[in-house]
Each structure stands twice: as C-alpha cells, then as structure tokens.
Amino acid sequence: MRGVWAIARKDFQSELRSKEAINASVSFALVILLIFSFAFEPTADETRAIAGGLLWIAFAFAGALILNRSFARELQNDCLDAVIASPIAGWELFLGKALASFLLLLVVELICFPVFSIFYGVNLTKAFWPLLLVLILGTWALTALGVTFAALTVNIRLRELMLPLLLYPALSPALMASMTLTTSLLTAGVFGANDQPWLRLLVGFDVIFTALALALIEFVLVL
Amino acid sequence: MSPASEAVLASDVWKFHGDFPALRGVSLRTERGTCLALLGRNGAGKTTLLRILAGLSAPSRGDVRILGTAPRLPVTRRRAGYLGHGIGIYDELTARENLLHFARLYGVENKEAAASKWLERVDLKRVEDGRVREFSRGMRQRLAIARAFVHEPDVLLLDEPFTSLDDRAIHLLQNLLREAFARGCTAVLSTHQLREALELATNVALLDRGKLKFAGPRTQAMLDLPPSIYFETETEG
Incomplete structure (x- = not known):
C-alpha cells in the first residue's frame, strides 16, 4: 500500500498547488446547474423529480475534467515512465490515482450540493446520510472507470x-x-422498496469494475 | 543457486511497432560492474531496447533479464534506475518533494536523509524548497540525475543522459557514474555524445536498424576514431 499513498499524496499535493482541474471542474459543474435552473422551473415538483438526473449529469461532466488530468498530469517531463519504472505495482498506481481523483471529485460535489439546494429549493438534510452513501458509491463508479480509461487514453x-x-x-x-x-x-x-435493485447494481458495478481495473491496469500501461 | 553473473541479459529480443521491426533479434550480455555504451544512429533501436530493459515496454519476442530476474518484477525495478529522454520530475513540487516522492516509490528506508544527501550531491540543497517550475534547465537536469540515483540502484539504464546537459552537469554525472561503478553498479547508456560515453564505457554495442552490428570491449583505439565511424553503416541491397 506504500505506493498507493505515495501516488495519492503526490496527485493531491500537485492539484492543490496548481488547482488546474479542480477550478475548471467546480466552475463547470456550477455553470451546468445554473443553466439547468434557467431551463426548468426550479421549484416545480416535476423539476424535483428529475433533480437526481440533473445533479449527476453535472457531476459526470465536471468529473471528466478531473479524471482526464489523473494520468495526463504524468505526461509532463515524461513522469509516467519514471513512475512505471519504479517498483510500485500497477494496482498501486491505479488505486493511488483513483483515491486522489475520488477525493477531488467529492470536494467538487460537496461544493455543488449547497448551490444545488439553493437553486432548486431542495432540502438535502432530511436524507443526508443515504444521499452521502449514494454519492460515495456513484462517485467511486465514476472514478474507477474514469481512471482506467484515462490510463488507456x-x-x-x-x-x-x-x-x-x-x-x-x-x-x-x-x-x-x-x-x-x-x-x-x-x-x-428514504430508500423505497424499488430502490434496492438499483443500490445492489451500484455496489456490484463498483466491485466489478474496480476488480477489473486492478487486474488489467498493468497490461494497459506496459504494452 | 548462485546469482547470475550478468547484470543485463537480452536474448534474441524482437520488438514490432505494428509490422515494423524496431528490434531484430538483439542479444546482449553485460557483466556486473561494467558500463555498456549503446551506439547507433537515430532510429537504430537504442531507446526501444532501453525501454524494454527498464520494463516500460514488453518485447514482442525474446527474453530479458536484469540481475537474473524479469524487468517488470518489483524486486528488479527496486534495484534499477532509469533516466529517459524526459527528466521525470514534477514541476508543481519542490526539489525535495520530488526526491521524497521517488524515495517513497522505491521504498528507501531513510527518505529524508536520502533526499538531503542527493540534493547536496547535485548542489541543489540551497533551493530544495523551491518549485521545480522556477528552476533553470541545468538545475532541472541535475535534479533528474538525483532522482535516478536516490535509491542507489545496482543497474542504471540511461537514455542519452548527456544530451542537453551543460558542462557542469556532464562532469557531475560522470563523477556519480564512476562512484557507482566503484561500488559494483552496472550501467547501460545510449548516446550520441561519444567522447563522454566512451570515457566511461567498458563495453560498446552498435545497433543499426534494430540489429546488433557489434558488441565487444571498448578499446583505446575507439577513443581515437572519429565519431562518424560509429554512425556510418553499410546500406542494404
């Protein structure tokens, strides 16, 4: 796990210094939420019914900016070669990158939540913990797949x-x-009876794609 | 089982980029504590071979061993140091943070001491907390050299290490390499700067269009030959 912490720490440190991806991502997410609030009547019940969709569209689009940087950051000065030549395993590199991206995405999402609440008149506190669970599971899915494709591209x-x-x-x-x-x-x-299959799907997706990424990342990076 | 006597062993290595053979059955053997200068024109396959030796690329055919083990094994990579075309350091981090990061990746026991030692060796101690993006080119190059040495590797794989180095950095690198050889380190270095490379090399290998044309000990006579002799090869056909 030594490599995981080293990579995550370095990525987080680099991003906090440059703020390249996080500034772009927060701004983009907020603009999407703002534009949607113009397009729909924010207080109408119908809008609330699609609020989850709006929120995740903003997260997914803004998240791509952070995920793109996860491996692109290593291209400068050919740092990727220096990292791959080091003795850390491919899975450590993946997990380190994923952990840093996950935390950065969570920061973006937690900034967006109160703005979303104000724009759309939604009370987030009444289901805060279940929402946080969905946020974590959904964000990990976005991260696991995004970091794998970022390595591939x-x-x-x-x-x-x-x-x-x-x-x-x-x-x-x-x-x-x-x-x-x-x-x-x-x-x-609260979660309804119909939500259980979706929750299981989300957990299953996280487990399957994380396992696949851990198994395949070495082949993706060293051809 | 006794450890392999050769530090670097390449057996019938082929590498295809699509249909193009970048390496064509290259076999090399480098004993421990020696320095092999890999010579050849642009496109001869020097970088491809070094990337395979460093575990950055897999051979299409053939086998490679570094200190008796496969290059991609963590135990092998822990004992090897690679300096490629890029300097491999992060602009957003400070000089010290860069060395600490790579010391962590290589599992160096006393990271702080190792970082301090190598910052001192490359004369960057006074700017250790400065961000690399603010460094001059020469300072960045010296930091890259420190990065390759920070875990005290047993095998060094250096791709054109003297290119675009100033005189001071060339002198520094030569001294560090001589010290490394004295403690039994092996080096394979590709280069166009023959004078600097041949001064250090104990062996020479000449690649031409992916094929090994010559491999043998470096002689005094080689130092006296004009550089062009190493890059002029017969045309096929």
Whole structure:
C-alpha cells in the first residue's frame, strides 16, 4: 500500500498547488446547474423529480475534467515512465490515482450540493446520510472507470475527447442507478422498496469494475 | 543457486511497432560492474531496447533479464534506475518533494536523509524548497540525475543522459557514474555524445536498424576514431 499513498499524496499535493482541474471542474459543474435552473422551473415538483438526473449529469461532466488530468498530469517531463519504472505495482498506481481523483471529485460535489439546494429549493438534510452513501458509491463508479480509461487514453492526442466517449456509455448503468436513487431520496427522503435493485447494481458495478481495473491496469500501461 | 553473473541479459529480443521491426533479434550480455555504451544512429533501436530493459515496454519476442530476474518484477525495478529522454520530475513540487516522492516509490528506508544527501550531491540543497517550475534547465537536469540515483540502484539504464546537459552537469554525472561503478553498479547508456560515453564505457554495442552490428570491449583505439565511424553503416541491397 506504500505506493498507493505515495501516488495519492503526490496527485493531491500537485492539484492543490496548481488547482488546474479542480477550478475548471467546480466552475463547470456550477455553470451546468445554473443553466439547468434557467431551463426548468426550479421549484416545480416535476423539476424535483428529475433533480437526481440533473445533479449527476453535472457531476459526470465536471468529473471528466478531473479524471482526464489523473494520468495526463504524468505526461509532463515524461513522469509516467519514471513512475512505471519504479517498483510500485500497477494496482498501486491505479488505486493511488483513483483515491486522489475520488477525493477531488467529492470536494467538487460537496461544493455543488449547497448551490444545488439553493437553486432548486431542495432540502438535502432530511436524507443526508443515504444521499452521502449514494454519492460515495456513484462517485467511486465514476472514478474507477474514469481512471482506467484515462490510463488507456493517456497517450492519445485527442484524449480529452476520447475519455468522455468511452466513459459515459460504459458508466450508464451506474449513472442510471445513482440518478434514480438520488431522485428517490430527494423526493421521498428514504430508500423505497424499488430502490434496492438499483443500490445492489451500484455496489456490484463498483466491485466489478474496480476488480477489473486492478487486474488489467498493468497490461494497459506496459504494452 | 548462485546469482547470475550478468547484470543485463537480452536474448534474441524482437520488438514490432505494428509490422515494423524496431528490434531484430538483439542479444546482449553485460557483466556486473561494467558500463555498456549503446551506439547507433537515430532510429537504430537504442531507446526501444532501453525501454524494454527498464520494463516500460514488453518485447514482442525474446527474453530479458536484469540481475537474473524479469524487468517488470518489483524486486528488479527496486534495484534499477532509469533516466529517459524526459527528466521525470514534477514541476508543481519542490526539489525535495520530488526526491521524497521517488524515495517513497522505491521504498528507501531513510527518505529524508536520502533526499538531503542527493540534493547536496547535485548542489541543489540551497533551493530544495523551491518549485521545480522556477528552476533553470541545468538545475532541472541535475535534479533528474538525483532522482535516478536516490535509491542507489545496482543497474542504471540511461537514455542519452548527456544530451542537453551543460558542462557542469556532464562532469557531475560522470563523477556519480564512476562512484557507482566503484561500488559494483552496472550501467547501460545510449548516446550520441561519444567522447563522454566512451570515457566511461567498458563495453560498446552498435545497433543499426534494430540489429546488433557489434558488441565487444571498448578499446583505446575507439577513443581515437572519429565519431562518424560509429554512425556510418553499410546500406542494404
């Protein structure tokens, strides 16, 4: 695990210094939420019914900016070669990158939550803990898949375009689950009986794609 | 089982980029404590071979051993140091943070002491808390050298290490390499700067279009030959 902490620490430290990805991501997410608030009548019940969808669309789009940087950050000065030549395992590199991206995404989401609450007149406190659970599970799904595809596309010139093209279709089951569960919590305040399969799907997605990424990352990085 | 006597062993290594053979059956053997200068023109396959030796790329065919083990094994990589075309250091971090980061990745026991020692060796101690993005080119190069040495490797794989180094950095690198050889370290270095490389090398290998044309000990006569002799090869056909 030594490599995991070293990579996560370095990525987090680099990002906090440059603030390149996090500034872009927060601004983008807030702009999306603002534009949607113009497009829909924010206080209407129908809007609340699609609130989970709006929130996760903002998170997914803004998240791509952070995920793109996770491996692109290593291209400067050929740092990726220096890291791959070091004795850390591929899975340690993946987990370190994923952990840093996950924390950065959570920061973006936690900044967006109160803004969303104000724009759309939604009370987030009545289902805060279940919402946090969905947020963590959904964000990990976005991170696990996003960091894997970021590694796959890091040497492609159009990586900023390729990452979303690969990520969003593959992420759609997890996104649908997160959207449905978030909407359910924002309208009813608790998980309903119909939500259990979505919750199981989200957990299953996280486990399967994390395991796949851990197993395949070495082959992705060293060809 | 006794440890392998050769530090670097490449057996019939082929590498294809698509249909193009970048390496064509290269076999090399470097004994411990020696320095192999890998010579050849641009596109001869020097970088491809070094990347395979460093475990950054897998051979399409053939086998590679570093200190008797496969290059991708963590135990092998812990004992090898790689300096490629890029300097491999982070602009947002300070000089000390960069060395500490790589010391952590290599599992160096006393990271702080190792970072201080190498900052001192490359004469960057006084700017250790300065961010690399503010460094001059020469300072960045010296930090890259410290990064490659911070875990005191047993095998050094250096891809054109003298290119774009100023005189001071060339002198520093030569001294550090001589010290490393004195403690039994092995080096494989590719280069166009023949004078600097041949002064250090005990062996020479010449690659041409992916094929090994010559491999043998470096002789005094080689130092006296004009550099062009190493890069002029017969045309096929």
